Amino acid sequence: MALRATKKTIIIASAVAVLLVGGGAATAMVIANQQQAPRADPTPEPSPSPVETEPAVVVPVTNVARASIDGWTLADRGVVGAVLPEVGDAAEGVVSLRVDAPADDADIVAASAPVALAPSTDYTLSVSVRVLSDEKTETGVRLTAAGQTFTLPELDAEWETIEFPFTTAADQAPASTLDVVLSGAVRGFGIDDVSITADGGDDLVPNGSFEAVQTPGGIVNDSLVMTDESALLAVSLPEGAAQWSATSTSGGDPITGEFTAAGPLSAVPLTGVSQGHYSVAVSDASGRQIQTDIAVIDADGFSVTQDGRFGVGAHVEKEAFVGTGSLAAAIGFAEVRNDISWERNEKVAGQYAWDENYVREFSRMHANDVKLLGLVVYGNRLYGARKAPGDDASIQAYGAYAKAVADRFDLVGLEVLNEFNHRENDTACGQAPACYVPIAQSVRDHVSTAYPDLPIVTGSTALYDREWFVGFWQAGGMAVTDAASYHPYESWINRDADLIAGTVQQSYADMQDAAGETRPVWVTEMGFPTHHDGVTLLEQGQMMVRNQALAFANGVEKYFWYDLVNDTPDLAAGESNFGLYENAPRENVVALAPKPGAFAQALMITQLRDKAFTADESDDTTSVEVFGEADQVTRIAWAKQGEVSRTFDSEVPLMVTDMSGRTQSFEPEDGEVTLTLGASPVFITAEAE
Numbered sequence: 001m002a003l004r005a006t007k008k009t010i011i012i013a014s015a016v017a018v019l020l021v022g023g024g025a026a027t028a029m030v031i032a033n034q035q036q037a038p039r040a041d042p043t044p045e046p047s048p049s050p051v052e053t054e055p056a057v058v059v060p061v062t063n064v065a066r067a068s069i070d071g072w073t074l075a076d077r078g079v080v081g082a083v084l085p086e087v088g089d090a091a092e093g094v095v096s097l098r099v100d101a102p103a104d105d106a107d108i109v110a111a112s113a114p115v116a117l118a119p120s121t122d123y124t125l126s127v128s129v130r131v132l133s134d135e136k137t138e139t140g141v142r143l144t145a146a147g148q149t150f151t152l153p154e155l156d157a158e159w160e161t162i163e164f165p166f167t168t169a170a171d172q173a174p175a176s177t178l179d180v181v182l183s184g185a186v187r188g189f190g191i192d193d194v195s196i197t198a199d200g201g202d203d204l205v206p207n208g209s210f211e212a213v214q215t216p217g218g219i220v221n222d223s224l225v226m227t228d229e230s231a232l233l234a235v236s237l238p239e240g241a242a243q244w245s246a247t248s249t250s251g252g253d254p255i256t257g258e259f260t261a262a263g264p265l266s267a268v269p270l271t272g273v274s275q276g277h278y279s280v281a282v283s284d285a286s287g288r289q290i291q292t293d294i295a296v297i298d299a300d301g302f303s304v305t306q307d308g309r310f311g312v313g314a315h316v317e318k319e320a321f322v323g324t325g326s327l328a329a330a331i332g333f334a335e336v337r338n339d340i341s342w343e344r345n346e347k348v349a350g351q352y353a354w355d356e357n358y359v360r361e362f363s364r365m366h367a368n369d370v371k372l373l374g375l376v377v378y379g380n381r382l383y384g385a386r387k388a389p390g391d392d393a394s395i396q397a398y399g400a401y402a403k404a405v406a407d408r409f410d411l412v413g414l415e416v417l418n419e420f421n422h423r424e425n426d427t428a429c430g431q432a433p434a435c436y437v438p439i440a441q442s443v444r445d446h447v448s449t450a451y452p453d454l455p456i457v458t459g460s461t462a463l464y465d466r467e468w469f470v471g472f473w474q475a476g477g478m479a480v481t482d483a484a485s486y487h488p489y490e491s492w493i494n495r496d497a498d499l500i501a502g503t504v505q506q507s508y509a510d511m512q513d514a515a516g517e518t519r520p521v522w523v524t525e526m527g528f529p530t531h532h533d534g535v536t537l538l539e540q541g542q543m544m545v546r547n548q549a550l551a552f553a554n555g556v557e558k559y560f561w562y563d564l565v566n567d568t569p570d571l572a573a574g575e576s577n578f579g580l581y582e583n584a585p586r587e588n589v590v591a592l593a594p595k596p597g598a599f600a601q602a603l604m605i606t607q608l609r610d611k612a613f614t615a616d617e618s619d620d621t622t623s624v625e626v627f628g629e630a631d632q633v634t635r636i637a638w639a640k641q642g643e644v645s646r647t648f649d650s651e652v653p654l655m656v657t658d659m660s661g662r663t664q665s666f667e668p669e670d671g672e673v674t675l676t677l678g679a680s681p682v683f684i685t686a687e688a689e
Contacts, residue, residue, distance in 0.1 A: 009160070009161040009162070009163065010153065010160055010161070010162045010163070011162075011163045011164075011165070012150070012151075012153075012162060012163070012164050056134065057133075057134045057135070057156045057157050057158055058134070058157065059132055059133065059134055059157040059229055059302075060088060060089035060132075060157065060229075061088050061089070061228075061229055061230065061231060061232055061269055062086050062087065062088035062089050062098070062132070062190075062229075062230060062232070062267075062302065063086070063087065063088055063221055063222075063226065063230045063231075063232050063233075063234055063267070063302075064082060064084040064085065064086050064087075064098050064100075064221075064222045064234065065084060065085045065086075065087060065213070065215060065220045065221065065222060065234035065236075065265055066084065066215065066216075066220050066221070066222045066590045066591070067084065067085050067213045067214060067215030067220060067236075067264075067265065068213065068214045068215070069085060069097065069111075069207065069210050069212070069213050069214075070206070070207045070212035070213065070214065071113055071114075071205075071206030071207035071212070072097075072111050072112065072113045072206075072207065072210075073111065073112045073113070074110070074111050075108065075109060075110045075111065077323075077326070077364050077367060078359075078360055078363030078364045078366075078367055079105075079108055079363070079367060080099065080100075080101045080108060080110050080182070080367055081100045081101050081102055081103065081325075081326070081329070081367045081368045081369075082098065082099070082100040082101075082222065082326070083097070083098070083099050083100075083110045083111055084097075084098055084222055085097065085098070085210060085213050085215075085234075085265060086098035086190055087232070087234050087265050087266070087267035088232050088267045088269070090192055090210075091128035091130075091159040091161075091190075091192035091193050092128070092192060092193050092209060093192075093209050093210075093211045094211065094262075094263055094265055094266065094267065095192075095209070095210045095211050095213060095265055096128075096190050096191065096192035096210055097111060097180075097190065097191050097192065097210050098188070098189070098190055099111070099141065099180065099182070099186050099189040099190075099191070100186065100187055100188065100189075100303075101140075101182050101185060101186040101187075101367065102185055102186075102187060102329070102367075102368060102369035103185065103366055103367050103368070103369045104184050104185045104369075105182070105184070105367075106182070106183055106184055107181065107182070107183070108181065108182040109179045109180070109181055109182075110141075110180045110181070110182050110186075111179070111180040111191075112177045112178065112179045112180070113177065113178050113194075113205055113206055113207075113208075114175065114176070114177055114206065115145060115176050115177065115178050115196055115204045115205060116174050116175060116176070116204060117145075117146050117168050117172055117174065117176050117196075117204070118168065118172065118174070118198075119168055119169065119170050119171060119172040120167070120168060120169070120170050120172070121167065121168050121172075121198055122165065122166075122167050122198060122199065123146075123165070123166055123167070123168065123196050123197065123198050123204075124163055124164065124165050124166075124195075124196070124197055124198075125143065125145060125150060125163070125164040125166065125178070125194075125195070125196050126161060126162070126163045126164075126193065126194070126195045126196075126197075127143065127161070127162055127191055127192075127193065127194050127195075128159045128160065128161045128162075128191070128192045128193040128194075129141075129152060129155055129159070129160060129162060129189070129190065129191050129192075130155050130156065130157055130158060130159050130160065130189075130190045131155040131156060131157065131187075131188050131189055131190070132157050132187070132188030132190070132229070132301070132302050133155075133156050133157060133188065134156060134157060135156060136154040136155065136156050137154055137155060137156065138154055139152045139154070139155055139186065139189055140182060140183050140184045140185060140186040140189070141180060141181070141182060141183065141186055141189050142181050142183060143164075143178065143179065143180060143181070144178075144179045144181055145166075145176060145177070145178045145179070145196065146166065146168045146169070146172060146176055147169065148166055150164045150166075159190075159192070161193065178194070178196065178205060185369075187301075187303075188301075188302060192209065192210060193208060193209060194208035194209075195208050211263070211264075212264070213264050213265055214264075215236045215264060215265065216236065216588075216590055217236050217237065217588060218235065218236065218237070218290050218587075218588030218589055218590070219233055219234070219235055219280075219282060219290055219292055219588065219589045219590070219591075220234050220235065220236050220265070220590050221233060221234050221590070221591050222234075222326070222590075222591060223326065223327075223330045223591055224292060224293065224294045224295065224589075224591045224592070224593055224594055225294070225295045225297070225304070225330040225331055225594050225598060225599075225602060226294060226295065226296050226297070227296065227297050227298070227299040227301065227302055227303060227304065228274075228275070228296065228297070228298050228299065229299070229301060229302040230302045230303070231269070231270045231273055231296050232267050232268055232269045232270055233267075233268040233270065233280070233282065234265060234266075234267060234268075235261060235265070235266050235267075235268055235282060235284075236264055236265055236266070237261040237266065237282070237284040237285070238261065238284055238285045238286045239260075239261055239262050239263075239285065240260065240261060240284070240285025241258065241259075241260055241261075241285055242258070242259055242260070242261050242268075242282060242283060242284045242285055243256065243257070243258050243259075243282070243283045244256065244257050244258075244259070244268055244270075244280065244281065244282045244283075245257075245280070245281050246270060246273045246278040246279070246280045246294075247278060247279050248276050248277070248278055248660065249276070249277040249278065249279065249293070249537070249538065249596050249660075250276065250277070250538070250659075250660035250662075255270075255272045255273055257269075257270075257271055257272070261284060261285065268282070270296070273296055274296070274298075274661070274662075275296055275297060275298045275603075275657075275661035275662070275663070276295075276296060276599070276660055276661035276662070277293065277294070277295050277296075277594070277596045277598075277599035277660075277661070278293065278294050278295075278296070279291065279292075279293055280292055280293070280294050288588070290586075290587070290588045290589060291586065292586050292589045292591075292593045293582075293593040293594060293595070294593070294594065295594045295598055295599035295602060296661075297599070297602045297603060297606050297661075298606070298661075299606050303329070303330070304329075304330065304331060304332035304602050304605060304606055305332065305605070305606070305609070305610075306329060306332050306333065306334040306369065306370070306605075307332055307333075307334055307605045307608065307609075307610055308334040308335065308558075309334075309552065309557070309558055309559060310332060310333050310334060310335070310548075310558075310559060310561075310601070310605055311333055311334065311335035311336060311337055311373060311412075311524075311558055311559065311560035311561070312328050312331075312333045312335075312336055312337070312560060312561045312562075312563065312564045312580070313336070313337045313338070313524075313525055313527075313560055313561065313562040313563035313564065314328070314336050314337070314338045314361075314563060314564045314565070315338065315339070315563070315565075315567065316338055316357050316358065316360075316361035316362070317339070317341075317344075317355075317357050318567065320565045320566070320567065320583050320584060320592075321361065321564065321565055322361070323361075323364065324336060324338075324361050324364065324365060324370075324564060324565075325361065325364035325365035325366070325367060325368035325370045326364065326368055327564055327565065327581060327592065328365070328368070328370050328564060329368040329369070329370050330602075331580065331594075331598050331601050331602045331605070332601065332602050332605035332606065333370065333564075333601075333605075334369075334370060334371060335370065335371045335372070335373055335412050335558070335560070336365055336370055336371075336372055336373065336564070337372075337373040337375055337415070337524055337525070337560045338358075338361075338362075338372065338373075338374070338375060339375050339377050339418070340358060340374045340375060340376055340377070340405050340409075341355070341377055341378070342376065342377065342378065342379065342380040342398065342401050343378075343379075343380050343381065343382075343386070344358075345358070345401070345404075346380060346382065346397075346401055346404075347382070348382075349382050349383075349397070350400075352401070352404045352408075354408060358409075362409050362410070365410070366409075366410040371410060371411065371412035372409050372410060372411050372412060373411070373412050373413045373414075373415055373457070373524065373560065374402075374405050374406075374409060374411050374413070374414050374415065375415045375417075375418055375460070375524075376398070376401065376402045376405060376414060376415065376416060376417065376443070377417055377418050378417065378418070378423075379394065379398075379426070379427075380394070380397070380398075380401075382397075383397050383398075384427075385426045385427045386426060387423060387424065387425055387426045387427070388417060388420065388423075388425055388426070388427050388439070389427070389439055389442075390426075390427030390428055390429060391427075391428075392438075395438050395439055395442045396442055396446075398439060398442055398443070399439075399442030399443050399444075399445055399446035399447070400446055402414055402416075402442075402443045402446060402447055403446040403447050403450065406447050406450070406451050406454060407450075411454060412455070413454065413455040413456070413457045413482075413483065413522075414443060414447060414454060414455070414456055414457065415457040415458075415460055415485060415524060416436075416439060416440045416443050416456065416457065416458050416460065417436070417439065417460060418460050419460060419461060419462040419487065420436050420460065420461070421433075421461045421462060421465045421468045422461065422462030422463075422465075423462075431468075432471065433468050433469070433471040433472035433475050433477065434471065434475045436458075436472065436477075437472070437475050437476055437477055437480060440456065440458045440477070440480035440481070441479075441480045443456055443480075444456050444480050455482035455483050456480065456481065456482045456483075457481075457482065457483045457484075457485050457522055457524065458472075458477060458480060458481040458483075458484060458485070459472065459477075459481075459484045459485045459486050460485045460486065460487070460524060460525075461485075461486045461487065462487055462489070463486070463487060463488065463489055463490055464486045464488050464490065464503045464506065464507055465486070466506065466507075466510060469484075469486075469507065469510055469511075469514075470510055470513075470514050473510065473511055473514035473515040474514050474515075477515075478511070478515040478517060478519065481519050482519065482520075483519055483520045483521070483522045483557065483558075484507065484511070484519045484520070484521055484522070485521070485522045485523070485524040486507065486521075486523070486524075487523070487524065487525035487526060487562075488500050488503045488504075488523060488526055489525075489526065490503060491503075491526070491528075491543075491547055492526075492527070492528050492529070495535070497528070497542075497543040497544075497546040497547040497550075498546060498547075498550060498623065498640065500523075500526075500547050500550050500551050500554075501550040501551075501553070501554050504521060504523075504550075504551060504554040504555055504556055505554055505555075507521055508521070508555060520555075520557040520558075521555060521556050521557060522556070522557055522558040522559075522560070523551055523556050523558070523559045523560065524558075524560045525560060525562045526547065526551075526559065526560070526561065526562055527544075527561055527562035527563065527578040528540050528543040528544065528547075528578070529574060529575070529576075529577045529578045530571075530577045530578075530595070530597075531571065531572055531573060531574045531576070531577040532571070532572045533574065534574070534577065537595055537596045537597070538596050538659070538680075540595070540596065540597040540600070541596050541597045541599065541600025541601070541659055542600070542659055542679065542680045542681060544561065544597060544600055544601060544604075545600055545604050545636065545659070545681045546623070546636075546638060546681055548561075548604065549604075549623075549625045549636040549681070550623070550625065552613045552625075552627075553613050553616055553625040561580070561601065562578050563578050563579055563580075564579060564580060564581065565579040565580070565581045565582075565583060565592065566578075566579035566581065566582055566583040567579065567583065568583055569582075569583045569584055579595065580594065580595055580597045580598040580601060581593065581594055581595065581598060582594075582595065599661070600659060603657070603659070603661060603683075604636075604683075607634050607636075607657065607683040607685075608627050608628075608634055609634075611627040611628030611629075611632065611633075611634055612627065612628070613625065613626070613627050614626050614627060614628060614629055614633075617635070619646075620640075621639060621640055621641070621644045621646075622637060622638065622639050622640065622644050622646045622677055623637065623638055623639075623640060624636070624637040624646070625637075631686055633685065633686065634683055634684070634685050635648075635683070635684040635685075636681050636682075636683055636684075637675070637677055637681060637682055637684055638677055638678065638679060638680065638681040638682070639677040639678050639679060641679075642678070643676055643677065643678045644676070644677050644678075645674055645675070645676055645677075646674070646675055646676075646677050647672050647673070647674045647675075648672065648673050648674075648675065648684070649671060649672060650668045650671065650672065650673050650686065651668060651671055652668065652686050652687055653665045653666060653667050653668065653673075653686075653687040654666045654668070654673045654675075654684055654685070654686060654687065655684070655685045655686070655687050656675060656682050656683070656684050657682060657683040657685075658680065658682050659680045659681065659682070665687055
């Protein structure tokens with residue numbers, strides 16, 4: 001069971017703390033039952049007494065369920081990242097309401113409930129609130145009702161009950177709403193026990209305890225990628241005794257537990273489940289067994305912090321990719337690359353009607369603070385060729401369409417076509433790089449004046465096509481390029497993740513030789529599939545970490561894994577199993593199961609924690625890439641072939657985390673630590689003092 005934090009009650013007096021619309025006032029707090037002591041004459045100072053310190057705030061283990069809440073209207077997930085029922089540590093009962101809105105958008109109503117208020121009447125609004133932080137934090141949340149605004153103080157992870165006395169106006173309309181309004185980015189805000197009462201009157205807020213919810217049966221976690229602060233299952237099961245087990249994908253004995261299911265939602269803390277990827281089974285009182293995979297990451301908080309170097313490919317046109325913004329953010333991706341098909345959005349020349357899949361999913365990405373690398377593809381039969389723009393009129397129309405994309409969506413870059421060097425081309429010019437330059441130039445001409453800081457990403461070639469790129473740079477490609485991209489599947493074709501180092505080095509050398517300068521490299525597509533002729537589920541994560549580590553070590557600025565979700569449920573389909581999530585939820589489970597590769601990616605992002613590449617310590621038999629500086633260094637290390645011993649200088653114990661997530665401490669001897677490295681990479685850090 002999670003520890004229940006002590007609740008405090010704060011009364012914020014309406015005369016000073018309730019901000020009327022159109023005006024402002026200073027804020028004052030009155031702590032309930034606290035009186036000011038009378039002033040006394042000075043007395044000699046007593047001997048010092050031990051100072052009592054406040055106990056540290058413990059952030060409880062909580063998680064959210066995919067469910068609706070009776071009586072409340074919750075913001076669409078294209079507006080707010082998540083407004084969902086929370087279980088694990090409610091102020092009262094089992095369920096509270098959680099708000100996570102990482103996008104810095106203001107004046108958004110996250111949740112609303114109807115209330116009927118009488119005119120010229122004294123009421124008290126009472127709420128229990130918190131923020132999942134061990135330190136006092138600005139909430140970024142305010143409450144509004146009856147034309148009045150109620151401002152919350154700084155909060156931490158302990159529930160606090162706050163009371164706001166207020167009086168309605170003489171012309172108060174009988175129908176009103178109580179709104180939870182966001183002033184900007186909000187993370188981990190919780191609210192519970194909401195009530196509005198007059199003296200001796202009934203509570204006017206419907207379901208202010210949030211206990212009445214509507215949810216499908218089974219395991220109803222909104223995400224199955226968790227951290228140590230969210231490692232619990234949200235379940236909706238028949239009432240009665242139930243059991244669970246978790247077995248590491250890397251092997252070992254199962255971890256088991258029992259619980260009692262009661263009510264529409266129950267919280268099942270995964271006690272004893274440490275960092276790793278697991279197969280979880282739940283057996284309920286009816287004898288039904290539900291099974292899914294989960295990932296648990298040791299992280300600073302209830303979610304994995306996103307890293308702008310890491311992106312992922314998606315296909316939001318497909319049903320499996322619904323919720324791409326949430327799925328990507330859960331792993332720690334900060335960016336998503338997706339087609340924005342020209343023909344889907346311009347069906348009448350000069351008129352843009354945006355495909356509903358793009359609008360829904362790109363909005364949800366923004367709500368989760370996930371940026372879009374817009375891949376502007378391909379041709380448009382309105383202007384002749386379907387596979388690429390060919391004549392000048394279609395090239396100019398393509399550039400105008402790219403500008404419309406930038407106007408409409410929250411972008412991190414615009415990528416000009418996809419694998420132009422490889423795709424069958426139905427234009428007179430063909431696939432030559434000299435044919436591509438005018439297309440990229442049109443995008444720059446149309447976009448860069450309005451969006452000078454938006455990168456134009458060119459190349460996007462199948463493999464690193466050296467001959468094509470040299471021709472592109474010689475044809476003037478440098479002038480239309482902010483970042484160069486390619487898809488170095490040579491590593492996958494040769495089953496050798498380490499090949500990417502030479503590929504990236506060659507690409508920079510070719511730029512310098514052909515154009516006398518360079519541009520940043522973005523790997524905008526790269527992956528290892530887990531189909532029958534691919535790599536194993538565990539090897540996918542190992543290959544990913546090695547490939548990404550070497551990419552960053554050799555100058556890659558951004559790396560987009562291909563792709564987020566398996567494209568079909570057919571596990572033998574070669575082009576369909578590059579994903580980090582399974583294609584569809586399992587029976588009686590609402591969220592997609594993460595593959596071991598999803599755990600590996602989240603583990604790498606968490607281990608690096610925005611640390612930049614600083615050094616290469618590789619030798620003939622091992623690869624060691626260093627990220628960070630001083631005592632904040634993380635090394636990613638593996639053997640190039642077989643098992644190899646490698647010695648590291650260190651005066652403090654080294655913590656080694658392997659690809660299963662297990663961490664082991666190694667004590668130094670005479671200022672050295674010797675480790676055995678293999679094909680599976682490890683993360684090495686200095687043990688904190």
